[in-house]
């Protein structure tokens with residue numbers, strides 16, 4: 038009896054110790070550490086909205102959805118979108134300036150919409166010394182794994198070293214030929230719809246589908262038919278993750294949607310298996326002849342440059358394929374989608390681009406891809422669209438060392454949120470016509486569009502971690518837009534409701550119905 042009582046007391050003590058340990062750990066990670074990090078940043082004198090525990094400022098961010106659709110007929114369409122897509126940032130900017138601290142759950146973030154601050158902060162930091170916020174890593178794991186977007190340090194250098202040559206101009210030219218068939222298939226579908234008396238087409242849905250096919254071909258060499266299984270699963274992962282991704286930074290948020298998280302993990306594993314089997318088959322059948330798609334180029338790069346530490350493993354190749362899909366297809370599709378809206382609203386620009394295509398490319402049935410670089414006006418239009426409706430509305434960083442900005446010190450471990458939409462719509466940088474569609478602003482300054490600061494135009498990010506796929510995007514943009522403009526003209530549908538919104542990327546909430554006519 039005495040022994041039984043003793044062991045019971047021991048068990049209760051053990052339980053109590055465990056609970057105390059658990060509580061202290063929780064207190065430490067959710068309260069003491071974040072407050073300590075916050076105090077260090079705050080020493081620099083930054084302000085910011087008051088947070089509450091445990092949501093930080095998330096409640097305010099969620100309550101501020103400010104869904105404000107405008108249609109063609111009523112007030113017209115405004116490109117002044119910052120206060121619509123990020124109403125909380127627009128409001129906090131008014132009280133706290135362009136650099137301040139806000140909280141995602143128990144994680145403080147340094148908000149930055151000031152190009153000069155960004156320049157000073159990033160000028161001394163190497164690409165490999167930047168991190169990505171740890172708090173996002175759990176959610177993004179099934180999408181990007183250890184792909185280039187997420188890796189850091191020497192691993193990042195190794196990945197970037199193998200990946201960059203795959204995007205060389207010669208390789209891109211070969212990839213361009215893979216883009217024509219999916220785009221032509223889409224346009225044939227439009228022609229059939231128009232012939233059957235349905236000229237109203239949701240071009241966003243169409244272009245996202247086509248860009249998915251293009252990325253499947255250019256990334257892993259899959260035709261739509263054979264790649265549709267991978268594509269379906271990749272898309273399902275994105276939707277599942279996005280739905281379960283809403284309380285980032287809140288303690289235990291990953292346990293809030295256990296079903297969705299498990300589903301995303303399961304899908305992630307299935308995709309890995311599918312891609313691994315593709316890589317395996319390639320490895321077995323590869324006879325050394327040159328291939329056009331990124332996966333083959335990376336495999337060749339890894340093969341040729343087979344020194345230890347330089348090549349990519351099969352698992353890393355899988356992660357890069359997923360990264361190309363998630364990082365590359367929707368962003369490019371949205372750049373094209375917003376372009377079609379702006380060109381629909383500006384038929385004069387449609388005509389100017391058609392004229393340029395006739396002059397530069399001619400009437401040949403097959404596009405000579407070397408001539409695409411000559412489509413200068415199309416380049417201005419692309420930049421102006423990326424400025425007004427940047428598909429990647431923000432960039433994120435976490436410092437991995439103390440960073441000096443004049444007399445200030447941004448401490449190691451600071452999360453950063455760079456508000457690209459704010460900087461692209463800042464009249465102090467662009468002038469009073471900041472919210473007008475004026476592609477000609479890129480005529481004399483094709484890189485920065487006359488922006489007063491070189492860090493004020495960042496559609497592809499900045500520094501050593503700038504988007505590795507930007508030239509591929511440019512190629513796809515010019516190929517697809519050339520094909521569209523040579524076959525169709527288009528105008529906005531009266532049913533279009535303008536409601537740009539952030540669903541990972543910046544997209545039209547209700548799609549983009551256009552009235553399409555054959556030329």
Ligand code: HEM
Pocket residue numbers: 185186187197360361362364365366368369372427428429431432433495496497498499500501502503504505506507509510
């Ligand atoms: C309009 C199209 C695109 C936009 C707006 C875009 C935007 C971006 C942005 C903002 C970043 C982050 C840069 C930073 O943190 O400073 C990025 C990184 C990246 N993008 Fe893109 N991207 C586009 C197309 C593509 C394509 C087509 C691919 C590949 C097929 C791609 C692959 C990547 C990769 C791998 C990274 C990570 C680079 C690194 O961290 O070293 N992107 N992109």
